[in-house]
Amino acid sequence: xxxxxxxxxxxxxxxxxxxxGIDGSGKSTQARLLAExxxxxxxxxxxxxxxxxxxxxxxxxxxxxxxxxxxxxPETEILLFNAARRDHLERTIRPALDAGKVVICDxxxxxxxxxxxxxxxxxxxxxxxxxxxxxxxxxxxxxxxDTDPELALRRGLARGGAEDRxxxxxxxxxxxxxxxxLELARDYPQRCRVxxxxxxxxxxxxxxxxxxxxxxxxxxxx
Ligand code: ADP
Ligand code: TYD
Numbered sequence: 001x002x003x004x005x006x007x008x009x010x011x012x013x014x015x016x017x018x019x020x021g022i023d024g025s026g027k028s029t030q031a032r033l034l035a036e037x038x039x040x041x042x043x044x045x046x047x048x049x050x051x052x053x054x055x056x057x058x059x060x061x062x063x064x065x066x067x068x069x070x071x072x073x074p075e076t077e078i079l080l081f082n083a084a085r086r087d088h089l090e091r092t093i094r095p096a097l098d099a100g101k102v103v104i105c106d107x108x109x110x111x112x113x114x115x116x117x118x119x120x121x122x123x124x125x126x127x128x129x130x131x132x133x134x135x136x137x138x139x140x141x142x143x144x145x146d147t148d149p150e151l152a153l154r155r156g157l158a159r160g161g162a163e164d165r166x167x168x169x170x171x172x173x174x175x176x177x178x179x180x181x182l183e184l185a186r187d188y189p190q191r192c193r194v195x196x197x198x199x200x201x202x203x204x205x206x207x208x209x210x211x212x213x214x215x216x217x218x219x220x221x222x
Contacts, residue, residue, distance in 0.1 A: 024156030
């Protein structure tokens with residue numbers, strides 16, 4: 001198969017970082033702070049998110065996160081996440097990595113492995129097959145924010161908003177997701193780092209930056 005998405009699994013000259021964790025674990029906050037810190041150190045950074053991160057993928061995002069909870073079958077939902085991810089890769093991630101930039105992605109394929117592969121549905125085989133066929137890329141480094149589900153739920157509820165198709169499942173659901181992310185970290189020890197997300201924003205942020213600086217020193221020339 002001739003497919004650029006599989007040409008270089010570690011993603012060109014740049015550095016590909018993802019944040020993962022349950023809803024309200026602090027991913028968006030840390031992704032934004034990290035982008036600011038790296039830009040302040042002279043790095044070119046693309047801060048992006050899933051589902052979304054490119055105009056077409058953002059349109060697919062609305063199909064996924066808005067509306068009735070039973071709107072899609074699990075299989076259709078997996079196809080939509082992969083369609084959004086493929087567009088995101090083509091339009092945003094791959095060009096940025098080819099240009100040597102740091103890509104910070106708020107969720108990536110690990111979210112599909114955990115949400116659709118293990119917790120909302122148990123379709124990990126299908127998730128893995130589609131990933132191999134259509135995506136074929138993993139981040140260089142994945143930061144998993146491990147946050148107490150009760151705390152994350154309170155944070156998420158305080159935030160509010162219209163994107164609630166995946167929220168409101170309660171702490172039992174969030175606990176299963178948390179376990180899923182921890183198992184994933186054990187499956188991919190080379191690229192995954194689990195960080196304690198219960199700490200204050202600035203304390204966690206300092207550790208995130210330290211871990212990323214080490215990864216940059218190993219991969220990207222200054
Ligand atoms: P996620 O992207 O994982 O859903 P967010 O970064 O949006 O999480 O954080 C959810 C809410 O919690 C936001 O209102 C944010 O300001 C707040 N928050 C994020 N990190 C922390 C933290 N370490 N301590 C306290 N509140 C936090
Ligand atoms: P997101 O906006 O990142 O939620 P939050 O900021 O609350 O963490 O993602 C929206 C929802 O989509 C979230 O509940 C997780 C879910 N999701 C999946 O189920 N599968 C996926 O592949 C991705 C990327 C997200």
